[in-house]
Amino acid sequence: MSARIKEYRGTYVSRKDLEEGRVPAVRDKPEARYAWAAGVAMGRFLAELKEGRIIGRRCRRCGRVLVPPRMFCEWCFRPTDEWVYVRDTGTVLTYSISHLGPAAERIEEPIPIAVIQLDGASPGVGMLHKLGEVKFEEIRIGMRVKAVWKPPEEREGAITDILYFRPLKEGEGQEGGE
């Protein structure tokens, strides 16, 4: 009966109303901390990142090489069969330029990001990361890129052991995947 109802309830208040105490409010901060077990697949993935390598898992039934690795193939519903190193070069599948930080705050230096299909992983199997050493106007879907790693002593076994991916230079790396 939306046309018949005259009054829809709810009282708008502004941020200033809250900040200046015109609206009573209670403040609290959750104590919510976790230490997630990485498990077999992610544990190995992170350990390999520390060594400057990217590792995936292959399912022999569908033949896919999966990054990030998982111990189960979600298409075949069976355990994956073997570890497979993939290269740290790849192809941009999609990209974007972020002017926002995690809390929607505007950041000074926009960050280019991309989903990158790594050479050696199956077609369409991509990884999210940042791009760097590239002019925004030059980023293209299909662009060939290579990982730039932190120096070994700074790596922690985290996705951030890769600083970003940069465009492949002339004569560098191979075209396409395996």
Place this chain on the structure above:
Amino acid sequence: MSALGVKRKVAVVGAGITLFRRRLKETGRELSFYAAKMALDTAGITLADVDAVVCGTAPDAFDGVHMKGEYLLDGMGGHKKPFVRVYVGGGTGVFTPIAAWWHVASGHFDIVLAVAEEKMSSCFPHPQKAFTTIFDPMLTRPLGANLVWIFALEMQRYMHVHGVKKEQIATIAVKNKRNAVDHPCAQLADPKITVQDVLNSEVMVWPVQRLDISPPSDGAAAIVLAAEHVAKRLTNDPVWIEGVGWCLDSTYWTNRDLYYPKYVEYAARMAYKMAGIKNPPKEIDVAEPYDPFDYKEAHHAEGLMLVRKGEYLKDVKDENDIFAKYGRDGDLPICPSGGLLGVGNPIAAAGMMKICEIFWQLRKEAGKRQVKNDPRTGVAQAWGDLMQVGTVVVMRA
């Protein structure tokens, strides 16, 4: 789907909704109460008549209460009743009626109240920060990801694969924000907005700009579902739930091509099959696909098979074209409510708002928003998770 077919017919007999605003004074319980009470009143029943309550609300991180459903149930009529909360991220608003539907269709309950609520304003410094917790803590969060990243990456794929331009996509934001002028609860209605305004708005995560996005909001919406024999007693205008569908894709979204929401298509197929719909563009009179971003309306309308892949914005060059194709006067009105872009996006309540809209449209009670094509069949759809879930409901008058 079971070979047996559906056991009992179920109708929507009442609906309620609150204002949607960036920040409302009322608590989540109070907002839920307003919406639930309005739904009960319009159905002509009281809480005593309700056999069970189903709650839909999205991340607990927004309202700032763990096990949020337990906290909200007071305002949802759940005290001393069978009460359950279902949750599929952004798809929740259209999934809550589906869960309420199976409560009735299974024969266990005759009258069920379904309430969806969100109070995003509780989250400081900004609700967006809570969204970071939807990302994988090992793969994504350390990169400093913002929610808008994945939309931008998806929008980029959609534009690239289909050759669609930003100016075309922006017409959707214009249509919905202008449509919203006629929605009494709307947060961001704007009768004068143009494509140029959208294209001039600040870049958030390229190619997404500020006016491409729906806002965070507080709000609640609710419906009453009844079994056939009860519905016929309560009202002369029951709106039947003819089809329900939902589908969840892999969490590994970087391993998927985002240009097309296959999971929306699967959900739609499930719902259409149940409803006996074989030719969606012809048989559906009005649609409310989920539009948290303007390009999403196109993305989802294609997933709903209302148009061919990539063709939603075919021949749409400006504001006039989009209204001609999908305005309230046309053959296939899309988001006559004003959608999330215009009315607001209190996540779970937004999907329920679309359900309410189809309900009112099919009953010819949508006032100034009423579509002109004498609608009999409508579809509401929501989406959520990491570009992952589609939830679809088909209703018929």
Place this chain on the structure above:
Amino acid sequence: MERRVAVVGVGWSGFAPQTADLSYKELMFEAATRAYEDAGVDPRRDVDSFVTCAEDYWEGHSIFDEFVPDQLGAVMKPTCTVSGDGLYGLAMAVMQIQAGLFDVVAVEAHSKASDILTYEGLLRFAMDPIFTRPLGWHPYALAGLEMARYLYDTGALEEHCAMVVAKNKRNALANPLASYGAALTADDVLASKPLFEPLKELDVAPLVDGCVVMVLAAEEVARKLTDTPVWVLGMGWASETITPEARDWCRPIYAELAAGMAYDMAGITSPANEIDLFEIDDKFSYKELQHVEALGVCAYGEAARLLEEGVFERDGDLPVNPSGGCLGVGNLLEATGLHKALEVVLQLRGEAGRRQVPDAEVGLAQAWRGLPTASGAVVIFGVEKEVRA
């Protein structure tokens, strides 16, 4: 209920205080694989719908359903989350089947409590932010208050609660899934550290990791899949407000309502006579006494006496928590009820080893969602006499 639904497969993994070598996804994959193997189904082909039971803050991820389909075989299939205990998930699965939507539905719930660093902080975070949290109490205060009032009203003693702990931990010694079995006496419990008097340390079920997956099927499919279908005879669930000021401190009304609904459906009028075993929620020792009464197994205030008389022992007339309950197995968070259902299913199939309750044909599983809620569910299972010959 016209279209009967049965449990046709069960699987589990974990059931240890620490499972740090496996991620929650790997735990789930293992439990799901076992359940599908037990049911003889391929989830990609034979399972129509998937229900998981999870709360974001237990997992540390918002929108937790994002992270479940892959390891359950649910990708590109109808999958949803119920923010509640595993028994709620079972109830939803039953309704999905009885509505005529699906023939086979899988239900999953797990606890990866070992990933949580601030469990009590999370319990606090579940309390009313405006009226309760600012009091600054530890959430167990609510349990202490309720225990005190319940004992006062019924005349039951702290000793009786201690006896519950001793019984359940002793039962747990015979349960390979139980992490907290111990040969404790009631005196040991009474001597344990006070937390919120009269609540003591050993009155509280410790956390544990574990995952349970169950496969449910409509009757005609169930009979094709297995010779030992375990039928869902009845189910019920109910909630009360979390507002402490509004609750009954003696009686868990939510459990009474849930049980009433389940008994109606099952056609049970005398639970003590018609049900052979009870797996009920004892996240705190006194809750077992409260819940037994709420389930109508005995009159209000009578549970303590029956406990003393040994009626609730595994070899007693009314076995309660032969598995060891939460006190013996551990607090499995939202998987609590699904574990209780698992125990009942195994008992009814005659697969409970040393824990076996003889001639068990009808069993009841009941769960409470834990502090600060007043919500819970009940599911009653049964097997056919001829199958048990």
